């Protein structure tokens with residue numbers, strides 16, 4: 001029978017704190033409450049995506065700016081680093097308006113969700129990692145989503161202007177809303193969670 005590793009439970013606990021930050025929109029906090037409630041139940045089908053992609057090399061640089069100290073952001077950054085060998089990496093290759101090399105310049109790390117360290121289909125908890133000067137493609141999906149930023153970065157929803165939620169801040173994506181993010185001159189790291 002599957003038993004969640006302590007390192008993963010520690011990560012889930014600290015991620016829960018990040019997603020309850022008052023800097024997030026209320027809708028993002030409400031969504032993440034539902035996600036973390038489901039995560040109280042362990043579930044795993046054993047599938048693992050262990051392929052490594054070029055942008056995985058940005059992990060250390062992206063986390064370096066927040067890893068020091070005892071803040072929840074720092075604890076989460078160190079916890080991700082501990083889980084690195086078990087992360088299910090994947091890339092998006094569809095969508096419009098991505099920068100020229102965005103496929104090579106980004107990677108998504110699934111921690112809980114299909115192919116992740118705890119592979120399941122009712123929730124997703126993971127992160128996006130991007131190279132400097134990269135724009136992710138416009139994309140949309142049915143599940144609602146909440147983000148928390150560990151680094152600076154800009155987001156866009158539908159035809160709105162780009163905005164920076166701030167480090168430790170985040171945003172909420174309702175079902176099927178078109179959204180994208182872009183980086184500046186440093187690597188980018190943001191957690192997301194989705195309720196499936």
Ligand SMILES: [Fe+2]
Pocket residue numbers: 139141145173179
């Ligand atoms: Fe998304």
